[in-house]
Amino acid sequence: MRIIIQKFGGTSVASPEVRAMVVGKINQAREQGYTPVVVVSAMGRRGDSYATDTLLDLARASYRGIASRELDHVMYCGEIISAVVMTGVLQAADIDSVMLTGGQAGITTDDNFNNARVMKVDPARIMNFLKMGKVPVVCGFQGVTADGEFTTLGRGGSDTTAAVLGAALGAEVVEIYTDVDGIMTADPRIVPTAKILDIISYNEVAQLAHQGAKVIHPRAVEIAMQKNIPLVVKSTFSDAPGTLITNISKEGPERNAVTDRIATGVTFLPNIVQIKVPLDQDATPMESHKIFRALADGKISVDLINVHPGQVMFTVAEDVAEKAAARLQKLGYSAEARHDCAKVSVVGGGIHEVPGVMANFVEALSLYNIPILQTVDSHTSISVLVKRADVENAVKALHEKFGLAD
Template identity: 40%
Template sequence: MSLIVQKFGGTSVADVEKIRAAARKAIRAQRQGHRVVMVVSAMGKNTDRLLELAQEVGPNPPAREMDMLLSTGEQVSVALVAMAINALGSEAVSLTGGQIGMQTDSSFSKARIRSISTERIERLLDEGKIVVAAGFQGIDNDLNITTLGRGGSDTTAVALAAVLKADACEIYTDVDGVYTTDPRLLPEARRVDVISYDEMLELASLGASVMHNRSIEFAKKFGVPIHVRSSFSDTEGTMIVTEQESGTAPVSGAAMTPDEARVTVLGVPDVPGMSLQIFSAIAEKKIAVDMVVQNIGDGGKADVSFTVRRDDLQATLLALAPVIEAIGVEGVTHDDHVSKISVVGANMPDQAGVASEMFRALAGAGVNIQMITTSEIKISALVPRDQASIALRAVHEGFKLHEKPDDAKSWSQIKADREAGVEVETLISRLRDDALEALTLTGISVLDHQARVTLMGVPDRPGIAADMFERIGAAGISVDMIVQGYDGEDGSTSVSFTVPQDALEASLKVAEAIAASHGMRGVQGVREIAKVTVSGIGLRSHTHVATLLFETLASADINVDMISTSELQVNAVISSDAADTAKRGLEKVFAGSLG
């Protein structure tokens, strides 16, 4: 008999009638022959009310007590849902996180799952009952109640689906699937039938609220198909699986992360170990760093820029203060009036000109770009917050995301392909008993025989990036990694990109013409560089990954020229003659995490 995990968010159980509707969906699935596990969030607005009560009692409540308090929201929901199922003529049992065997570490408010003991759930299912499990919570080794943090119920649902080897995990929410962007921001956004794990993982980390990135990490690691559906209709929704909807469309989605803050450390001594000191101080405070750009500044010193959540800015500056004094930088600037605009697409690596197309769309809307970072399937640009909505619409329209690609496949077509034996590259991790959320790396690689071109003193006005990369593309030059750092001098920036080494001379010629036409300070070219890449699942949520990379390179006396990060990769540009040493060192350090 097949097994289905159904997750219902807070809006889906916000009142008695919605609770009954959720109960009916579970009963219908059971009567269709499935064994059913429900994962339920706290009733809508319940968690907000509990947070308000805590603040009324006093400021800065202990994290342990906050977890104790917030976990009660799910306990109310699961009991009411089980009551509704029983009242409708079926049998159900409600269980807290501890009762379903959800064992976590002791990181209150952001606990990670270590193991799930399924014996009790399986026994209840064998007895013909619907199991109603509390999302968002577990217990540690001392039986303290812990919570999993933002999106914790999604994570609970997919984790249960993984350990129970469920046939599918259905996520019921107040939207009817995954859209090309947030339909509340752009009504013309299109619902997609299918989206890949990698694309959804990047979009989730960028603020696509329909799913949380940790749940997608689980799904990718353990091969769990996720079906995102509406709680209030029978629309087919969206399947999140290995395959993508289109084999040709360069971009599948766009996202806006509205509340970002940019921090730039200016004039960092260009010697090994500096990045390590900066980012390890931030990682110690469990602050997630998003866009990371290290670029070459004037005089051979490096400028390091990165973004954090706006709410984390002050804590970040406090964490940096002793480090800044110790390493002797020229200064620190920050701006908390910025937003991030990103486009994501699994087909990007196979298509040239995607970056210039995005930059042209932003230029056409009069949007200025402050920072750029690229990865294999994502391009992100930092823009002024008051231009963020305009920017999102511009890139959505620029890539025609409101239109369905000609070669778009439905879930039924993909299933038919699978049944016909079409091979798909998948990563299904071994279910470890001690650390379900352990870091899983998919590879450590080196792209050698590369060169770097840096344009310094890039004017801070719309259209420059578009002109640069359109002219580079027109010259037939293939660009890999792009970073734009914010250097604080007269508002200008520096832009670096990597190219194959045999394209350096042609690239410098184009770059010098670009610099002359826009009055830039100068152009620099460096040959014999390599890009070292650590790829995996959950690199941003496991904040120690970048720290370990910098630590490994520093211990081998290897200097870092450029950095870029994404949810799936951390990239560092180093000298070619250090590439083999770097790869061996990283393979040794991450040996236990390689999938």
């Protein structure tokens, strides 16, 4: 049995016309000899009747602080509605199909409501339906705890659902359908010359996702990488081949495309706050530990960390900055917060140990007179903190400097 996972995002199931296109994609997979498992997101986006954000707005209308457990119950609804509707569309097209919630599909999670982690997947029920010739339509974004509590997997969690099912079922490929033709070298709204990548490595796309690209969830990439399952990001609205995510270079003249290029893409994260905490010059390492332990206990994620004699500096997302400042104040630290920041990153498998990469990065920004507030790098990325007003120029400058439009 050649199993394929086909995940369709919110815009891919938002209207009868688009759902008809989804039927075409599923039929195409069957004609190619695959046995499909379909994963769906909630229909549409904020403002659409059954979109997750619309349901959240409804739940929070009476009380903004409604508990995470209860929010997971309302967030469950969007995918259930979508899966039921899509199952009906398939049945109307004479495709024998069955709808399953995340829990019914065998996905067990921890109890971190709104951002649960998958603990195990039991694919037996889905396999039984596949052997019966049925097409399972699974609610993305969902799981259930060992004691039966509803959970959701965080933003982009339907991608994670597709990946964990692909791993559990031994799928040949996981297709992620969206409203773009593939993964691009930059946001085309900022860089009109941005190109669609035909192939990209797991590590590169995970970095792009972590650094702000919204085309696929990084957890989904990491799960697929563990089992070496190819991912393909493609459009519901066209027949474009999309972007292949894999560790294996394709055959032909571009077989080294994954490993030979220095940079793959430029991306950014807006709404970042830089926090500086002054310390005594003779402060011990335990002082830094206390700061980061307090933030960790508050489930506050930190980034761009620099620890120096007399100062600790890091960044947090705008929506947790007030909480971070309060925890630091409770410990007796005064913190300086800068709110007008954004993180811009160049990602590429060839960045590590290539002479001149950082020089080119800094030169590109200096030509636009863009001040660098902070830096961090890894094996596959270089990131800088800049003023939010400089984001577009920074992305354009770096995209041009690293030849990504060529």
